[in-house]
Amino acid sequence: MSKILEATCEDGEVTVEGDVLDPVETTVLSQGVALSDGIVIIQGGKAYYLANNSGDLKTALETLSDALDAIAGGLSSLDSAGFLIAATGGVPGPPVAAGDIASINSAKTAVDNLLGALK
């Protein structure tokens, strides 16, 4: 038997029904630093806190997707700018990073797919 209750956690301190649990008897199964909502499972004299951190993952994936988008966009601009390879000859350099940019875009697509399929 065990008891499951709603709880919050901040700075490793778990609060249930307005009371702070003894940190010696409580295991926080996440980083537990920022304020989070979650549940506490009490079994006998031990308590385990589980944070609802699905929001953290969504935010991280969104940030990563945006970063990959910015990187791919920036590289495309640079690669197609046609830098002169001979200052006097005026010969533009050919695009050389198309493959890498495609890989970054593929990675962004994979991240976006993951973001849309979060459980």
Added chain:
Amino acid sequence: MKVNCLHGYFKFFDSKSGQISDFMSLFDLELVRQNDFYTFPFLLDAPTYGIKGGEFLGAAVTKTFEGEPQDVMRENDLVYNFLTETVVPVNSITQRMDVSQAQNYFLSSGLILPGSLTDGGFRVRDYAAWYDFGSETFKYAEINFE
């Protein structure tokens, strides 16, 4: 009729139909059914956990614990005082245990209040007894102290 006191929590069991109602009439008290036993109304649906700093049936919880009500009471040194109909810290009980020894059991005319003190200064925490309707006595087969 069997009476079990488990860390200050009470369970009554009838061995014949009608015993519970006879017992309630005899002692002018009320018992209520909980699962396969009867208990005092105050203990009905007692919580199966206590959070340190919170309350357990009105008594302060000093240790977070999950388990049967009697386990939570044991871990928090709480007992049910049926005289005041409250759950209280065991060390607040000052009553002395009043039993006499018979052949294979102890005898008393009343229920022992959990937390009662023996002459040696020990406290009653558990007991198993039965009420003998014929002799109108409680016969205690086992009494545990601490």
